[in-house]
Amino acid sequence: MPSGLVALLDDVAAITKLAAASLDDVAAATGKAGSKAMGVILDDAAVTPRYVTGFTPDRELPIIGRIALGSIRNKLLILLPAALLMSAFAPWLITPLLMLGGCYLCFEGAEKVFEAIFGHHGEEDVAAAPTDAATVEKTTVSGAIRTDLILSAEIMAIALADVATSSIVTQAIVLALVSLAITAGVYGAVGLIVKMDDVGLHLAKRDAAATQAIGRTLVTGMPIVMRVLAIVGTAAMVWVGGGIIVHGLEGFGITGPAHIAHAFSAAGARVPAIGDVTSWIANAVFSGIVGLAVGGVIVAGIHLIAKLRGGGGPVSP
Structure with a gap:
């Protein structure tokens, strides 16, 4: 009996170690997959505050909460099952879809860069807009959730590509954790x-002079923070989208861009003391x-199509 008990305890200990190792693997994969989606996350965080512009302060958090719930539904009820089915039955689709999402990121980033430089030349929407506050809020939330579906699809594709060789259970857990963590992080920060x-x-x-100074700094500083966040989000879209395309092309045997990227990284790595940082910066550049080149071609093509159709202005997705 004692020997049987010892054997049982050994089995329990082995199972516990295995479970702990599996949890460690899931945690590591979740962190890695989430970090690779950082560019899309930054863009999501930069875009979302615009949806509460013009609403009264008491409606800002409820609107963000409704968008966050819609984002969770997008990720867990639509994108997660689709991603698992694709991984199980058509894994060859992951890289093309990832590259397609990368092209979308490049287009979005390039369009924002060109609009910042040359201004927005599209025609203003003069259609009658709803004046009822509840209708406006419902329309705004619906539009934000549709936009989130596109960004969330790219996040899920990036995460799935990073755990494509793992078991289906690990994939499901990692994608679910990435979905929950990113949604909580993005909309909590927003x-x-x-x-x-x-x-x-x-x-x-408040009465205290120091507290008043902090308050004034927050009031005057937040518009600057919003502008910086928008710039960082745009830059992140361009470099993440470009990086996805470079890696995707390498997977299809077109290694030229990847070799140039490695050369950039190697040149940056030669900087004394901060080689890791400059290597990353060089690769991102x-x-x-x-990303700008690919996005610029797409933007030019869409403008050309709009002109041929007689629209004359840019077409946004």
Whole structure:
């Protein structure tokens, strides 16, 4: 009996170690997959605050909450099952879809860069807009959730590509954890950002001079933070999209761009003391160049199609 008990305890210990190792693998895969989707996450965080512009402060957090719930539904009820089915029955689709998403990121980033440089030349929408606040809010939330579906699809594709060789159970757990973590992180941060000016106004009314100074700094600084966040989000779209395309082409045997990217990274790595940082920057710069080039071609093509159709203005997805 004692020997049987010892054997049982050994089995329990082995199972516990195996489970712990599996959890470690899942945690590592989740972190890695989430970090690779950072460009899309930054863009999501940069875009979302625009959806509460023009609404009263008491409706800002409820709107963000509704968009976040829609994002969860997008990821868990639509994209997660689709990703698992694709991984099980058509894994060869992962890289092409990832590259397609990369092209979309490049297009979005390039369009924002060109609009910042040359201005927006599209015709303003003069159609009668709904004036009822509830209708406007419903329309805004619906549009935000549709946009989130595109960004979430790219996040899920990036995460899936990173765990494509894992078991279907690991894939499901990692994708679900990435979905929940990214949604909570993005919309939690957005909620803090959009309410930070209200916090600043509250602090500016306090009696203490230091508290007032902090409040005024928040009020005057948040517009700057929003502009910086938009710039970082645009840059992230371009370099992440370009990097996805470079790696995808390498997977299809077109290795020229990847070799150039490696050369950029190697040149940056030669900088003393900060070689890792400059290597990453050099690689991001090359990926950004590729992303701008690809996005510029797509933007030019869409403008040309619009002109041929008689629209005269850019076409946005």
